[in-house]
Amino acid sequence: MEEIAQVLDLYYSRLYWKAFLYGILIPSLMFSVYCYFTMKAIRRQFEEWATRFDKAYDDMIIRKYEDEIKFLNEMLSRAKSDDS
Numbered sequence: 001m002e003e004i005a006q007v008l009d010l011y012y013s014r015l016y017w018k019a020f021l022y023g024i025l026i027p028s029l030m031f032s033v034y035c036y037f038t039m040k041a042i043r044r045q046f047e048e049w050a051t052r053f054d055k056a057y058d059d060m061i062i063r064k065y066e067d068e069i070k071f072l073n074e075m076l077s078r079a080k081s082d083d084s
Helices: 002-083
Strands: none
Touching: none
Protein backbone atom coordinates (compact mmCIF):
# COMPACT_ATOMS: atom_id res chain seq x y z
CA MET A 1 0.00 0.00 0.00
CA GLU A 2 2.84 2.30 0.77
CA GLU A 3 4.32 1.71 -2.68
CA ILE A 4 1.07 2.76 -4.31
CA ALA A 5 1.08 5.98 -2.28
CA GLN A 6 4.65 6.71 -3.37
CA VAL A 7 3.81 6.00 -7.00
CA LEU A 8 0.73 8.23 -6.83
CA ASP A 9 2.67 11.00 -5.10
CA LEU A 10 5.37 10.81 -7.75
CA TYR A 11 2.77 10.68 -10.56
CA TYR A 12 0.80 13.64 -9.26
CA SER A 13 3.97 15.54 -8.56
CA ARG A 14 5.09 15.05 -12.17
CA LEU A 15 1.61 15.87 -13.36
CA TYR A 16 1.63 19.08 -11.33
CA TRP A 17 4.97 20.16 -12.78
CA LYS A 18 3.87 19.28 -16.31
CA ALA A 19 0.71 21.31 -15.83
CA PHE A 20 2.74 24.19 -14.46
CA LEU A 21 5.22 24.00 -17.31
CA TYR A 22 2.72 23.64 -20.15
CA GLY A 23 -0.10 25.64 -18.61
CA ILE A 24 1.67 28.58 -17.02
CA LEU A 25 5.38 28.83 -17.71
CA ILE A 26 5.49 28.29 -21.47
CA PRO A 27 2.49 30.57 -22.26
CA SER A 28 3.99 33.24 -20.00
CA LEU A 29 7.30 33.03 -21.82
CA MET A 30 5.57 33.14 -25.20
CA PHE A 31 3.56 36.18 -24.12
CA SER A 32 6.72 37.88 -22.86
CA VAL A 33 8.48 37.30 -26.18
CA TYR A 34 5.41 38.56 -28.06
CA CYS A 35 5.28 41.71 -25.91
CA TYR A 36 8.99 42.31 -26.41
CA PHE A 37 8.79 42.19 -30.20
CA THR A 38 5.54 44.17 -30.27
CA MET A 39 6.99 46.94 -28.13
CA LYS A 40 10.14 46.94 -30.22
CA ALA A 41 8.08 47.39 -33.39
CA ILE A 42 5.94 50.12 -31.80
CA ARG A 43 9.03 51.96 -30.55
CA ARG A 44 10.58 51.79 -34.03
CA GLN A 45 7.36 53.13 -35.56
CA PHE A 46 7.19 56.02 -33.06
CA GLU A 47 10.83 56.91 -33.75
CA GLU A 48 10.08 56.94 -37.47
CA TRP A 49 7.08 59.20 -36.91
CA ALA A 50 9.13 61.50 -34.71
CA THR A 51 11.79 61.91 -37.39
CA ARG A 52 9.08 62.57 -40.00
CA PHE A 53 7.45 65.20 -37.79
CA ASP A 54 10.80 66.84 -37.05
CA LYS A 55 11.68 66.94 -40.75
CA ALA A 56 8.26 68.33 -41.70
CA TYR A 57 8.47 70.96 -38.93
CA ASP A 58 11.98 71.95 -40.04
CA ASP A 59 10.80 72.23 -43.66
CA MET A 60 7.84 74.35 -42.54
CA ILE A 61 10.11 76.70 -40.59
CA ILE A 62 12.53 76.97 -43.53
CA ARG A 63 9.65 77.84 -45.89
CA LYS A 64 8.35 80.42 -43.42
CA TYR A 65 11.74 82.12 -43.15
CA GLU A 66 12.24 81.99 -46.92
CA ASP A 67 8.88 83.73 -47.41
CA GLU A 68 9.81 86.29 -44.77
CA ILE A 69 13.16 86.95 -46.47
CA LYS A 70 11.41 87.34 -49.84
CA PHE A 71 8.90 89.78 -48.29
CA LEU A 72 11.64 91.83 -46.64
CA ASN A 73 13.67 91.93 -49.87
CA GLU A 74 10.58 93.18 -51.75
CA MET A 75 9.97 95.85 -49.08
CA LEU A 76 13.64 96.85 -49.25
CA SER A 77 13.52 97.11 -53.04
CA ARG A 78 10.31 99.21 -52.83
CA ALA A 79 11.88 101.46 -50.23
CA LYS A 80 14.94 101.91 -52.44
CA SER A 81 12.80 102.65 -55.49
CA ASP A 82 10.76 105.21 -53.49
CA ASP A 83 13.93 106.95 -52.34
CA SER A 84 15.22 107.25 -55.88
